[in-house]
Amino acid sequence: MELRQLEYFVAVAEEAGFTRAAARLHVAQPGVSAQIRQLERELGEPLFDRSGRTVRLTAVGEAVLPYARAALAAAGGMRQAVDELTGLLSGHVVMGSVSAPSVLGLPGMLADFHERYPSVEISLVFNDPVTLLDGVLGGRLDLGLLDLGLLGLGAGLPPDVEVQVVVDQPLVAAVRRDNEAPSGTSIAVAGLEGRPLISLPPGTGLRATLEDACARAGFAPHVAFEAGEPLVLGRLAARGLGMAILPESAVAGVESELRVLALTGPPMRARMGLVWRASGPRSPAGRAFVEHARHHLPDLGG
Incomplete structure (x- = not known):
C-alpha cells in the first residue's frame, strides 16, 4: 500500500x-x-x-x-x-532595537540562541521606534525592542502586534556631585525649567516623555546636549555638562561621580517592550527566535 x-x-x-x-x-x-x-x-x-x-x-x-x-x-x-x-538549521532572523540596554543582557540572549541554533544567522539593527514598528508589521523584522514611552505608541500599538514589557523603571535626574542643583534627593519637573539638560534625541520615548511632562508644567525643556545611548547621558553629566534625564539603571559605572535625584510632579518612567506580529514571524527560525527572546527577557506585564 x-x-x-x-x-x-x-x-x-x-x-x-x-x-x-x-x-x-x-x-x-x-x-x-x-x-x-x-x-x-x-x-x-x-x-x-x-x-x-x-x-x-x-x-x-x-x-x-x-x-x-x-x-x-x-x-x-x-x-x-x-x-x-x-x-x-539554515534560517536568518532579524531583531530591531532602539538601543541595547545593559540591564537586559541582549548579548547573552543572542549568544544563547546561537549556541542552540548555530547555523541560523542573526542580524541586530538599530533605528527609531516608528521605523522598527513598521518593520515588524511589514515582516522585515522578526522582533523589535521599542521604547514604549514614545507618544502614540505607549497606548496605541496596532491590534495585530503583541508586546511584552521588559523594562519599566523610573526616569531620574543626574548631575555631577559639585553641581548647584537643589539639595535633597528629588527635583520636581517644574524645577527643570531653564536648566541645561542632557537627553536622548527627538524620536525616542524618553525625549517624548520629558517634553510631555515639561509641557504639562508650562514650559519647554532646554536640552543642551543629546546622545543616542542612555549610558552616555550619565557620562556627560559626570563631566559637568548639565543635568541628565535618564533611566535609573543608566547611571551604572559613573554613579560615584553623580548625584541622582528622583523626578516628581509627575514622576516619569522608562518603558521598553518586545513587539512581534500576533500571527508570528513567517519563518520557523523567526518563530523560534521570538519564543527564545520572550523566555530569556523579563516579562513585566502590559
Missing part, C-alpha cells in the same frame, strides 16, 4: 469519478484506475461501485476513507516537521 494509492483513492471519492480525479491530480485517467485496482486487490474488497453513471463508495470504501485521509494528513505533518527543522 502506497501513499500515492491513498491519494488517488481520496481524490476519486471526493470527485465521484475517475476522470475528474485524474484532472485534479494532473495525471492520466488510466493511471488512476490502475492504482485503485491495485489498492482493492491488496485490501481484498472493492472500494467503489462502478455500475452506475456516478462512481460511489462501497460500504468498505466508506469505512476506509477516514483512515486514508488520516494517513495523508500524517504524511503531510511529517513533511512540515522536516521543513521547519530545515528552516531552523
Whole structure:
C-alpha cells in the first residue's frame, strides 16, 4: 500500500469519478484506475461501485476513507516537521532595537540562541521606534525592542502586534556631585525649567516623555546636549555638562561621580517592550527566535 494509492483513492471519492480525479491530480485517467485496482486487490474488497453513471463508495470504501485521509494528513505533518527543522538549521532572523540596554543582557540572549541554533544567522539593527514598528508589521523584522514611552505608541500599538514589557523603571535626574542643583534627593519637573539638560534625541520615548511632562508644567525643556545611548547621558553629566534625564539603571559605572535625584510632579518612567506580529514571524527560525527572546527577557506585564 502506497501513499500515492491513498491519494488517488481520496481524490476519486471526493470527485465521484475517475476522470475528474485524474484532472485534479494532473495525471492520466488510466493511471488512476490502475492504482485503485491495485489498492482493492491488496485490501481484498472493492472500494467503489462502478455500475452506475456516478462512481460511489462501497460500504468498505466508506469505512476506509477516514483512515486514508488520516494517513495523508500524517504524511503531510511529517513533511512540515522536516521543513521547519530545515528552516531552523539554515534560517536568518532579524531583531530591531532602539538601543541595547545593559540591564537586559541582549548579548547573552543572542549568544544563547546561537549556541542552540548555530547555523541560523542573526542580524541586530538599530533605528527609531516608528521605523522598527513598521518593520515588524511589514515582516522585515522578526522582533523589535521599542521604547514604549514614545507618544502614540505607549497606548496605541496596532491590534495585530503583541508586546511584552521588559523594562519599566523610573526616569531620574543626574548631575555631577559639585553641581548647584537643589539639595535633597528629588527635583520636581517644574524645577527643570531653564536648566541645561542632557537627553536622548527627538524620536525616542524618553525625549517624548520629558517634553510631555515639561509641557504639562508650562514650559519647554532646554536640552543642551543629546546622545543616542542612555549610558552616555550619565557620562556627560559626570563631566559637568548639565543635568541628565535618564533611566535609573543608566547611571551604572559613573554613579560615584553623580548625584541622582528622583523626578516628581509627575514622576516619569522608562518603558521598553518586545513587539512581534500576533500571527508570528513567517519563518520557523523567526518563530523560534521570538519564543527564545520572550523566555530569556523579563516579562513585566502590559
